Amino acid sequence: MLTRRSIFKIKSFTILLLTVFSIFIWNNVWNAKNNADVPIPGAEDQAGETLSRSERLYQMAKQKHFKYREYNTLKKEQEQTNTSETTEEYETSAMDIGLPESRKTKVTVQPANRYFVYSQKCKMPYADPFSNEALAIYNPAKLRTCTNESDLITLSFDLKLQTYKMHVNTEVLVELDPNITGLACSYQEVRSGKDATGKLFSVLLPPVDMTDNMALDRNISGIIAECRDEKNASRIVQRDAFPLVQVTPQTSRTESHPLPRQPSVIILGLDTMSRMNFKRTMPKTAEYVQQLGWFEMEGYNKVADNTFPNLCVVMAGGSPTELEKICAVTSNVHIDLCPWIWRDFKTAGYSTAYGEDVLQYGVFIGPGVGFGKLPTDFYLRPLLRGLTESMRIFRRFGYNYCLGRRITISYLYDFCMQFTQRLIEELDQPAFGFFWSCTFTHDYHYGASSLDGLFVDYLKTLEKHKIFEKAIVILFSDHGARLGDLVDLPDGVLEERLPMLHIYLPPWFRKTYPSYAQSLQLNRNRLSSPYDLHNTLRHILQLNATKPEDLPPPANCPTSQSLFHPLPQERSCVDACIGDHWCTCNEFISVKLNGEVYNIVKLTLYYINHWMVVENFNRYCDRLMLADMDHAERKLLNEDNGQESMYGNIMIYRLRFRTFPQEGRFEATVRYHSKRQILVDFDIEDVSRLNRYHNDSLCIKDKIAKKFCFCNGIVDPKWINQ
Incomplete structure (x- = not known):
């Protein structure tokens, strides 16, 4: 017979159990309710009513500066009322603000409307430029100018005389330095030449005095111009450079060689x-x-x-x-x-x-x-080489951002603009x-x-x-x-x-x-x-x-063709001459980092080290050894409708791993024969380096070997300074 104390304990335990169970049920219901319609910032209309999910995605697309084609596509999805439950579930998961963890493993089997290319031979997954992960690391930069000064020296083209003219804008002088009363201006032609070995180089010709509105010779392709203080020749007031696209006098080809119109x-x-x-x-x-x-x-x-x-x-x-x-x-x-x-x-x-x-x-x-x-x-190139040797340089983004007082890319744009204006706009000649x-x-x-x-x-x-x-x-x-x-x-x-x-x-x-x-x-x-x-x-x-x-294709890729002709809908990477390592047509499924996968990576490193030995780079570079695995995937074959399969006993793996004695991060695509436990048709170019070389490989020049080289202190003179 139960005592009063025992009955009290049973009642207390029952009440506690029911309380925990009630809390569990309430929590699940609350989560389900909230997960059913997660609000997106800015997703309410002016009347304060909650918009549908497709409408909210449309608003989000505009907020994230999608191109109008992207958010027009979303708007069309908003107007569609006959979408199946399966597709709706997919769209919610694929474009949700917080992507599921499985998305981060690059393993997705998605409906056709979320592919860039979709056919039996090629399923190229869609990639969202504005995914949550991409925006989280996005760090935009601002344009920086190379000078705040106005242009003292400018260039114009005289259509009537078909020549370039230099201008010295003396009114700018007051802005630059009102104490300067006079200028002495000159220009130097930048010309291409060859050294004794036949290598191209640039040479600056002696200065030529320059006056305002001065016409330049038609054989000049680039100049560096400067103005100095007339009373203090050591003081350069401003220096600038200009490419010159000069068309030699000739009859328009449309007059001398009548041909069908060519773009x-x-x-x-x-x-x-x-x-x-x-x-x-x-x-x-x-x-x-x-x-x-x-x-x-x-x-x-x-x-x-x-x-x-x-x-x-x-x-x-x-x-x-x-x-x-x-x-x-x-x-x-x-x-x-x-x-x-x-x-x-x-x-x-x-x-x-x-x-x-x-x-x-x-x-x-x-x-x-x-x-x-x-x-x-x-x-x-000859002009840029001359500028690099004679003008002030400011580096940004890893390159020469400023050459003199101009952004380096502006020389390229000016060059292109002159080329198109002189030949296409003014002479109507094909270029x-x-x-x-x-x-x-x-x-x-x-x-x-x-x-x-x-x-x-x-x-x-x-x-x-x-x-x-x-x-x-x-x-x-x-x-x-x-x-x-x-x-x-x-x-x-x-x-x-x-x-x-x-x-x-x-x-x-x-x-x-x-x-x-x-x-x-x-x-x-x-x-x-x-x-x-x-x-x-x-x-x-x-x-x-x-x-x-x-239009017979080149022998290097006999299945290629012009984009002006319809490409086959059923086209594989083999047809487009794209190797397995670069092909994005096939999806991969994550695999566990087990003993077999580690063995495949070690085989990959063996083949890399063997190639370095055969090419004689091992004299200058350390041997790579496996530090750890980051990720491994196995290819799904499209012809098997997305089911895991193999080419007989051969499976294709994509592997990410790190090496020592110095850390290199690599990604390799390899064909692995599961029975023989060897790699088949290994190609050294099917291995990508994922972290920067820095100064690791300065001892050699070969671009392929540089990916795998950590210099051991010995430098091969034939590979450097060439």
């Missing part, structure tokens, strides 16, 4: 700019290129690690390894014999120009020594120009935010001078962020591998070749690669090639 081609490049980071950091420019006539290739996928090999494909139709058979592009020799596309345009009667805003790491310097002669009719910029975008992923306003003004100036009425304009990049915090995002693989590509067709071209414009629109969400962009440039020179078979 000019202006290529504008921004280094290290993914589609997502472009929208994130340059919203004004991103909105500008949504106007009529612009086409964005959302399925554009890079084919190699860094700038040089990707641009070799675009501008010469092959990777450095493929071009080695023709022009020794990877050797320590000049690369003039390579089949650069501007040579084809030159042969077709185009005037050509090439400029970039960096010297030390020029695009086509690559592993070799660059050009042995001027590659194009107009070439900016091909390639203008590449690194200074704002290469080392600091958010530096482009300070360039946005300047760049869109530059595009509007081109528009003002009617360049968009006559020229095809291509705005593109080589790759996205390869290092740093963007690579560590859940969508880091896409950030690295999906560079931006926008193509503009002028009105007359769209009217004359409507099928080409239609193909660009169709190809927007189909897989494409730099090989296809190269074929498109070739196609511009053969506009009568109305069918793909009329």
Whole structure:
């Protein structure tokens, strides 16, 4: 029989249990109620009523400065009432402010409307430029000028005389120093020359006295001008520099060589700019290129690690390894014999120009020594080399941000502007120009935010001078962020591998070749690669090639084609000549970091170290050893409808790991034979370095080996200072 004390204990325990149970139920109900409709800041209308989730997303999109296409898409979703429960659940999870932890592992199987490309052979996941993770690390920069002074020396072009004139604005002198009563001004021509080895260099000619409204000789391609105090010659009041695009007197080609109308081609490049980071950091420019006539290739996928090999494909139709058979592009020799596309345009009667805003790491310097002669009719590098040697330099974003009193990129833009004005606007002659910029975008992923306003003004100036009425304009990049915090995002693989590509067709071209414009629109969400962009440039020179078979592809990628022709909907990375390591078509599923995975990583390091030994870099670089694993994924095969599978006994892994004795962070894509426990078809270029080299690899020059090199103190003289 229970005592009163026992009954009291039972009652107390029962009451306590019921209380805990009630609290548990209440907590779940409260969470469910709150999770059913999480308010987003600014999601209430003016009347104070709570908006629907699609309306709130629409408001959020505007707050985050989505391009109008993005938030128009969300608005359409708001108007759709027949969406299934499955899709609604997906949209809520995919675009929620706080993404689930599984999203951070890059493992997603999403509906077709959340892909850049969707087919049986290619499922390229959508990456949100304004994801919560991306915005959390976004750190925009402000544009900084190089001087607050007004221009004492300016340049103009006399259309009647077809010559440039220098001007000395004496009224500015009062602002600069009212005590100066007179000026002594001069200019020095910057000219290109060759040394005994055939290497190009720049030379400054002796000063020439300069007066106001003075005409310059037509053979000058660049000058440094300065004004000094007339009474104190050691005092420089102001120094400036100017590129000069001077067209030699000749009859217009439209008069002497009547040909069907040919479009000019202006290529504008921004280094290290993914589609997502472009929208994130340059919203004004991103909105500008949504106007009529612009086409964005959302399925554009890079084919190699860094700038040089990707641009070799675009501008010469092959990777450095493929071009080695023709022009020794990877050797320590000049690369003039390579089949650069501007040579084809030159042969077709185009005037050509090439400029970039960096010297030390020029695009086509690559592993070799660059050009042995001027590659194009107009070439900016000699002027920049002369400026670097004689003018004040201010570094920012890892590059020479200021050269003298101007932002370095402004010399590139002035060069491009003069080229387009002189040839396209004024003479109506076909022109091909390639203008590449690194200074704002290469080392600091958010530096482009300070360039946005300047760049869109530059595009509007081109528009003002009617360049968009006559020229095809291509705005593109080589790759996205390869290092740093963007690579560590859940969508880091896409950030690295999906560079931006926008193509503009002028009105007359769209009217004359409507099928080409239609193909660009169709190809927007189909897989494409730099090989296809190269074929498109070739196609511009053969506009009568109305069918793909009329434009045979290069042997380096026989399944590539022009973007003016419809790309196959069912197209794989193999078809686009994109290797496994760079391919974004297949999704990966996370795997546990077990003994087998560690064994695969150790095999990968063995192959890397073996390659360094074979290439004789082990004499100068430490052997890499495994410090730890960060992440491992296994590829899902699209042909198996998203189910885990293998190529027989071969599985494809993507691995992230760290090494010692000094820390290197790497990502590798490898084929692993599970039965034989070996790597199959290992390619050293399928390994990416995820952290910066700094000074780790100064002892060697080879760009591939630099990724794996931590110098041991011995320096090979043949690899440096070349």
